[in-house]
Amino acid sequence: MNIVVCIKRVPATDTRIKVGADGTSIDETQVESIISPYDEFAVEAALQLKEAAGAGEVTVVSLGPAETTKELRTCLAMGADKAVLLKDGDAAKRDAQTTAAALAACISGLNADLVLCGKQAVDRDQGQVGTLLAAKLGLPCVTEIKKLEVADGKATVERAGDGGTTETWNVTLPAVLTTTKGLNEPRYAGLKGIMAAKKKPIEEVDAALDDAHITVKSLELPPPRREGRIIGEGPDAVDELMRLLREEAKVL
Amino acid sequence: MAGDILVVAEHSDGAVKRPSLEALTCAAGLAGSLGGSVTALVAGPGAADAASACGAHGAAKVLTLDVDVADTNAWAAAVAGVATEASPALVLFSHTARGKDLAPRVAGKLDRPLASDCTELSVDGGAVVARRPVYAGKALVNVSASGTLLATLRPNAVPATENAAAGETSAADVKAPEKGLGAVLAEIVAAASEKIELTEAAVVVSGGRGLKEAANFNLVEDLAAALGGAVGASRAVVDAGWRPHTEQVGQTGKTVSPNLYIAIAISGAIQHLAGMRTSNYIVAINKDPEAPIFKVADYGIVGDAFEVVPRLTEAVKAAAAAG
Numbered sequence: 001m002n003i004v005v006c007i008k009r010v011p012a013t014d015t016r017i018k019v020g021a022d023g024t025s026i027d028e029t030q031v032e033s034i035i036s037p038y039d040e041f042a043v044e045a046a047l048q049l050k051e052a053a054g055a056g057e058v059t060v061v062s063l064g065p066a067e068t069t070k071e072l073r074t075c076l077a078m079g080a081d082k083a084v085l086l087k088d089g090d091a092a093k094r095d096a097q098t099t100a101a102a103l104a105a106c107i108s109g110l111n112a113d114l115v116l117c118g119k120q121a122v123d124r125d126q127g128q129v130g131t132l133l134a135a136k137l138g139l140p141c142v143t144e145i146k147k148l149e150v151a152d153g154k155a156t157v158e159r160a161g162d163g164g165t166t167e168t169w170n171v172t173l174p175a176v177l178t179t180t181k182g183l184n185e186p187r188y189a190g191l192k193g194i195m196a197a198k199k200k201p202i203e204e205v206d207a208a209l210d211d212a213h214i215t216v217k218s219l220e221l222p223p224p225r226r227e228g229r230i231i232g233e234g235p236d237a238v239d240e241l242m243r244l245l246r247e248e249a250k251v252l
Numbered sequence: 253m254a255g256d257i258l259v260v261a262e263h264s265d266g267a268v269k270r271p272s273l274e275a276l277t278c279a280a281g282l283a284g285s286l287g288g289s290v291t292a293l294v295a296g297p298g299a300a301d302a303a304s305a306c307g308a309h310g311a312a313k314v315l316t317l318d319v320d321v322a323d324t325n326a327w328a329a330a331v332a333g334v335a336t337e338a339s340p341a342l343v344l345f346s347h348t349a350r351g352k353d354l355a356p357r358v359a360g361k362l363d364r365p366l367a368s369d370c371t372e373l374s375v376d377g378g379a380v381v382a383r384r385p386v387y388a389g390k391a392l393v394n395v396s397a398s399g400t401l402l403a404t405l406r407p408n409a410v411p412a413t414e415n416a417a418a419g420e421t422s423a424a425d426v427k428a429p430e431k432g433l434g435a436v437l438a439e440i441v442a443a444a445s446e447k448i449e450l451t452e453a454a455v456v457v458s459g460g461r462g463l464k465e466a467a468n469f470n471l472v473e474d475l476a477a478a479l480g481g482a483v484g485a486s487r488a489v490v491d492a493g494w495r496p497h498t499e500q501v502g503q504t505g506k507t508v509s510p511n512l513y514i515a516i517a518i519s520g521a522i523q524h525l526a527g528m529r530t531s532n533y534i535v536a537i538n539k540d541p542e543a544p545i546f547k548v549a550d551y552g553i554v555g556d557a558f559e560v561v562p563r564l565t566e567a568v569k570a571a572a573a574a575g
């Protein structure tokens with residue numbers, strides 16, 4: 001089975017955000033990067049499917065700046081076979097449609113049986129590239145899966161539905177699935193993996209980018225929250241809390 | 253028409269969900285500025301019964317879609333069909349479990365941009381401007397598009413208010429939507445008890461590692477039940493297997509924005525704050541006065557959760573009983 005995984009290079013989750021000089025994106029100097037956490041579940045799922053089948057190939061694709069080879073190398077060290085970097089210095093700012101189109105142009109040539117994405121890249125938090133990619137490739141899509149089984153060219157997946165329900169979907173492959181927490185525990189790349197990754201190929205190509213579909217007018221920091229306040233100590237503070245919730249916050 | 257707005261309203265058996273009433277309220281305000289009107293799209297069993305609530309919240313028209321709402325792809329095709337005919341300024345969804353799955357599908361079919369999880373929508377120079385949190389709420393962007401924009405509205409971001417409009421009902425004339433496209437819903441397993449959706453709840457009570465073991469979460473559950481709220485958890489607790497992944501609040505869990513958020517024995521790591529800092533009021537109960545959660549808590553109590561929380565639960569119950 002040919003499995004393609006889409007990963008995005010994003011700022012580490014503990015990054016302090018500063019507005020960049022252009023006023024529409026963040027200041028990326030001194031920002032540590034990581035693989036977007038949800039994408040790690042996608043990589044792990046692909047590796048587990050390949051291992052279970054004892055055959056197949058896992059290709060990792062990313063639209064990102066040249067430095068994304070660091071994140072792609074990590075995926076190779078985890079066990080992926082090869083990687084494709086669609087070079088785009090401004091990948092962080094691309095809208096979902098442009099990103100999906102660039103990924104689709106690459107993936108349509110990869111003969112994939114399954115395409116896995118994270119449910120959301122934790123930079124722009126758009127939560128839609130996987131679904132748009134499926135639309136562009138003309139493939140079925142199930143989002144936010146927390147369980148995945150593949151047999152006989154079909155995937156059976158579970159996702160959380162409304163009101164605490166669990167939905168089971170039967171999906172004909174090829175398909176695009178987006179992953180969420182709970183699906184698996186992503187592995188760490190061991191020393192052996194890191195050594196092996198050095199010999200694995202990363203193909204670098206210029207991304208095919210269309211014009212933006214949506215305009216970012218401005219990026220700003222949120223207004224500061226009201227200053228935190230300690231109202232008391234121990235159980236005796238409960239009366240004062242009740243009073244504040246009733247009279248000041250009016251939430252009771 | 254150019255200034256019109258379509259709102260995809262969710263309901264269960266005709267009772268319109270609160271996030272959808274919020275979306276309708278938001279749309280009614282925008283339509284006023286755009287010189288257009290609001291049309292609600294309702295689908296599924298009981299759709300016709302949803303019409304009056306849609307009208308009361310600003311929908312001049314209510315179109316019922318004859319589709320199987322379990323098949324998100326068919327539902328999306330029906331919405332896209334209406335949107336193609338109407339070419340509105342905005343197609344608005346709620347950022348609910350269904351809405352966030354549905355909206356990108358419609359965006360894909362229409363090849364129109366989608367601004368997801370918006371906290372505010374406004375009109376500037378005749379165009380809709382969507383404001384949405386990025387980097388887990390550590391920044392906000394304002395975006396716009398020329399032509400039809402799609403957006404999902406975060407629950408609890410805009411209060412639902414009544415705003416009577418005609419609410420005239422008719423059946424949408426959409427072509428029989430494509431079937432399934434390779435993904436078929438096989439089964440829905442209900443939860444042991446109907447749960448309030450975490451992202452939609454007006455009150456969320458979350459517990460952290462300071463509760464020491466899974467069984468002690470009954471403190472959190474009892475307080476949540478007394479307040480009619482949902483239960484949340486920190487990642488430490490989810491990773492320990494005490495609570496399901498669906499309850500995790502934070503950057504790699506759910507983003508919640510309730511009216512009241514109570515954090516019990518949670519330290520307040522940056523990734524946790526990312527998921528709850530836009531809550532209207534935050535209460536923190538923690539035995540460490542230096543815990544970072546107190547920096548964002550409107551009302552902090554320094555103390556042992558095992559002593560403070562039962563007292564609080566009793567007080568809430570007593571207040572409820574007193575009416």
Ligand SMILES: Cc1cc2nc3c(=O)[nH]c(=O)nc-3n(C[C@H](O)[C@H](O)[C@H](O)COP(=O)(O)OP(=O)(O)OC[C@H]3O[C@@H](n4cnc5c(N)ncnc54)[C@H](O)[C@@H]3O)c2cc1C
Pocket residue numbers: 013037459460461462463485486487488489500501502503504505506516517518519520521522523524527537538539540543555556557558
């Ligand atoms: C990539 C990444 C993503 C992450 N995503 C998330 C996320 O989505 N959500 C999330 O929550 N975290 C996330 N984290 C983890 C986060 O950094 C913290 O580790 C986590 O939030 C800590 O959980 P906690 O507050 O329950 O536990 P701790 O930090 O251990 O805090 C426990 C608190 O309980 C208090 N306490 C102890 N005993 C008592 C008592 N008897 N009464 C009252 N208080 C008591 C202590 O004073 C302490 O403040 C992420 C981390 C990374 C690296």
Ligand SMILES: Nc1ncnc2c1ncn2[C@@H]1O[C@H](COP(=O)(O)O)[C@@H](O)[C@H]1O
Pocket residue numbers: 006007008009036038039061062063064091096099103116117118119120121122124125126127128129130
């Ligand atoms: N630039 C990118 N390169 C590769 N994959 C991406 C990129 N942007 C988004 N994705 C994939 O699409 C998912 C959803 O992203 P988003 O819609 O931006 O939240 C991510 O988790 C990735 O799997």
